[in-house]
Amino acid sequence: MTEDLLVQDTPNSGLTAAEVAQRISEGKVNTVPDRSGRSVADIVRANIFTRINALLGTLFVLVAVTGSFINGLFGLLIIANSGIGIIQEIRAKRTLDKLAIVGQTRPTVRRDGVTVDVAPGEIVLDDIIEIGPGDQVVVDGVTVESGALDIDESLLTGEADAVDKAPGDPIMSGSFVVSGIGAYRATKVGADAYAAQLAAEASKFTLVASELRSGIDQILKVITWLLIPAGILTIVNQLFISRSGWRESILGMVAALVPMVPEGLVLMTSIAFAVGVVRLGQRQCLVNELPAIEGLARVNVVCADKTGTLTENGMRLSEVTPAPGNTVSVDDLRKVLAALAAHDPRPNASVAAIAEAYPDAPGWSTTAVMPFSSAKKWSGMSFRDDAAGTDAGNWLIGAPDILLDPDSETARAATEIGESGLRVLLLARTDVPVDAEPAGDTTVPGTLQPAGLVVLEQRVREDARDTLDYFASQRVDVKVISGDNARSVGAVAQSLGLGNVDTSVDARELPTDESELADAVEHGVTFGRVRPDQKRAMVTALQSRGNTVAMTGDGVNDVLALKDADIGVAMGSGSSAARSVAQIVLLDNKFATLPYVVGEGRRVIGNIERVSNLFLTKTVYAVFLALLVGIGGMAAKLFGFDSLSYPFQPIHVTISAWFTIGIPAFVLSLAPNNERARTGFVRRVLTQAVPNGLIVGISTFVTYLLVNPGGTGVALGGDNPVTLTQSQTQASTAALMTLIAVAVYVLAVVARPYTWWKLVLLAISVGAYLIIFAWPFTQHMFKLDSTNWAMNSVALICAAAGIAAVEVTSRVLPRIIAARTA
Structure with a gap:
């Protein structure tokens, strides 16, 4: 297109270097918010000052008052939680920042009579910015040149038709060019621009708006309410009923409360997401919105453009x-x-x-x-x-x-x-x-x-066939939606083993009725001559049938569909408008990267579900055991029996979590996992964690009652009376054996299906506890006494019963749930 065909108000050579420098000094620059949302200081502050750290810190102070610092070992969780969270989030932030620079749109501006490409943050007030098909408008302005310039403002106004722009017409940031060329003068930059806040919010490193995160939040709310009665009952029992002395009462109270706190659940979720960002970043994949990792793992239909994708x-x-x-x-x-x-x-x-x-x-x-x-x-x-x-x-x-x-x-x-x-x-x-x-x-x-x-x-593409084969193996349907001739699209897809020429659908013949369109799109495989508004309608039609839809594209004709899809995936070489509305940008322009993104999402969701089972099982058995001991203590007091104090000290519950939850959860949260994500995260987790937690709690409580009924001070099966302290330690050790044995089996169930490294992980957990209970040094350090084999035998029998119950529920409950939901 030649200059004489441009309609313009006055010749525009752009600002001079001196004018640009003056505007920069006056702060009239298009300041762009930090891509990753939080500064390093914000990350450090957010990971240190958390509710869980505050709760654990308070309990640590109470233990410190008693002088039993070994029982305050759980305080190290504060350092671990904060340190690991800070390191992983900073890594993710740096990855995002680097990729954001690579994938950043660079508008063309005129300065000193020549055109130069600059970063969006370098645009100043009154800059003349050139635009063409596919370009996104980055700041608000007024049109100064127009060559059949049509702007789509649907992302801002909802109006589907493109708007013709003549010199003097306003132009808003967030819109994009459909056709023609032109130029506009920047009139509002930075925070003053219409779409600045929306664009900044969409680019932040965030963990919100995901089923996984919202599900965990729901679970934590329930746990918070459960902590109140269980905590009050424990405090009353320890301080006023058991009469164990103030030091023993505080230690028992802290021992009961610490395991109720799912201290690693949020941490593991954050780590899994952050590591996902880093891993995808290594494959040149920019995640504009973090929950997209989770969302793509739930996708069961991928709508792919032909050109630039296949x-x-x-x-x-x-x-x-x-x-x-x-x-x-x-x-x-x-x-x-x-x-x-x-x-x-x-x-x-x-x-x-x-x-x-x-x-x-x-x-x-x-x-x-x-x-x-x-x-x-x-x-x-x-x-x-x-x-x-x-x-x-x-x-x-x-x-x-x-x-x-x-x-x-x-x-x-x-x-x-x-x-x-x-x-x-x-x-x-x-x-x-x-x-x-x-x-x-x-x-x-x-x-x-x-x-x-x-x-x-x-x-x-050489890798297109392997990518399509991967989706087929994962039961993900692929729909090829293109603006090209339908039979040509069908021929290309057929060469990749997808559909054929004769079944390729010409979109001009698609019905307009929503239900009929949904039927046609669900049954079709390849579609040609699809208009941009039809792409959007086809995505909506698929969603109306309960499908989770991902849309891949690179052109301006894909923008509306990319925005409305559950997950929009843009190619790095595509138009700036497509990249701006997509949640995921493949900077290497490889369709073959998509399976890795899907796999990463599945790894995150599947592993967090497993980890959640472990942490919530611990919370359930801690709350239930505290309630049983509290109610049992009050009942004993009411009927004139000896009081019943909490069986464990804080160090006991700390070591019980080391190899049943802590280390295994960290390993499992980062392990490979390719199971397709499903909805109903909260229901599935609770239907496994609650029964398992109840079984662990009941098994432990029964063991404690049998080996130390009422705290008589006499060891079962022994001819010689022993001191109350020794008897209580032996009883606590036996109860702890039962708890750990059943909890390890819960870990074994959660870790299924087994691989060699999972078997090694389980072997390490079992071996570590054998050493802790058998080695005199660790027995003394952790206040254990496993010399009373009469008590130990009771513990092993109760543990065997608990293990059998866990195995039965793990097999029966899923079948019952599946039958009810079928």
Whole structure:
């Protein structure tokens, strides 16, 4: 497009360097918020000052008052929780920041009469910014130049139709260019721009708006309410009923409260997400919204664009053939194509391939221009031969099946070529300028005369077949949605083992009724001649049937569908508008990266579900055991029996969590896991954790009652009386054996299916506890006494019963739930 066709108010050479410097000094710069949302100081502060740290810190102070610092070992959790959280989130922040710079849109501005690409944060007030198809408007402004400039403002206003912009018209940040070219003057920058706050919020490193996170929040709320009665009952029992002395009472109270706190659950969730960001960053995948990792793991339908996704972005001109009955020579056709390519300021892949094949353009100038748009599927230019001083014709180039009668000889020839997977464009001429108003129902000005067919080769991505095979193996449906000819789309997909030419659907024949459209889209595989509004409608139709839909694309015609899909995935080489609305950007432009993103999401969700089972099992048995001991203590007092104090000291509950939850949970949260995510996270976790927790609590309490009924001070099975302290220690050790044995088995159930490293993890856990209970040094350090085998035998029998109960519930409950939900 030449400068004389631009409608402009005044010539605009842009700001000078001095004017730019002045505006920067005055703060009139488009300051962009930190991509990752939180500074290092904010990250440190947020990970240290948490409710869990405050609770554990308070309990640690109480233990410190008693002077038993070994029982305060759980205080190290504060350091571990904060340190690990800080390190992982800072790593994720740095990864996001680096990738954000690589994938950042760089607007073109005029300064000192030349165009330069700058970062969005370097735009200043009154900058002249050039825009073309696919460009996003980064700041608010006023149009100063327009060459058939059409702006889509649907992301801001909801209005579906593009708006034509003339000089003097306002232009809002967050909108994007559909067709044409132009320039605008920045009138509002930084926080003053219309879409600045929305864009900043969408780019933050955040853990909100995910089913996983909201589910954990719901669980924590329930736990908080359970802690209140259990804590009060424990305090009353320890201080006023058991009469164990203030030091013993405090230690017993803290021992009961500490395991009720799921101190690692939120931490493990944060770590899993943060590590996911780092891992994806290593594959050049930018996660604009963190919950997208989780969302993509739930996807069961992927809508993929053909060009740039299944095929490579670049094309190669294969041949130019005259249309049947055409009177224009091949040489003249090549001259016209060279002129069309030379005068296109924003060439797409097809025009770029033509320009590469025919670089020597004739000395023609344009007298009228009609830019390409996805809606009409063609573009055109009217030329004048400057040397001869005569018109050089009005030429259109576009989709043959849109411009021609499908029964015409030229259309049939184009269809036959397209069925081999090649891309075919029609070169035609009209008898009126290309910007003239079309007559009647046609979208073409004047009378169309076919001149030739332009055949382009599209190279299928080498990794496309493996990617599609992966999705098929994971029961994820792939729908190919393209603006190209339906049979051509079907041919490309068929070469990859997806659908076939005959079943490919022409979107012009799709029903408009929502229910009928949903049926058609669910049953179809490949779709051609899809308009941008249809892509959006097809995504919505799939969602209406309960599908979780991911949309991949790179062009301006994909923006609306990308935004409405559950997960939008854009290619890094795509338009800035597509990248801005997508939750995930594949900076390496590889469709094959998508399975890794899906796998990472599945790893995060599946592992957090397993980890949640462990932590919530501990919380349930801690609360239940505290209630049993509290109620039992009051009942004993009421009926005149000896009091019943809490069986454990804080150090006991600390070591019980080391190898049943702490270390295993950390390993499991980072392990491979490729199970497809399902909804109902809270229900599944609770239906496993609650029964397991009750079994652990009951087994432990029964053991404690049997080995130390009422605290008589006499060891079972022994001929010699022993002191109360020794008897209590032996009883506590036996109860702890039962608790740990059943808890380890819960870990074994959660770790299924087994792999070699999981078996090693279980072996380490069992071995570590054998050492702790058998080695005199650890027995003394952790206040254990495992010498009373009469008590130990009771503990092992109760543990065996608990293990059997865990195994039965793990097999029976899922079947009952599945039967009820079927």
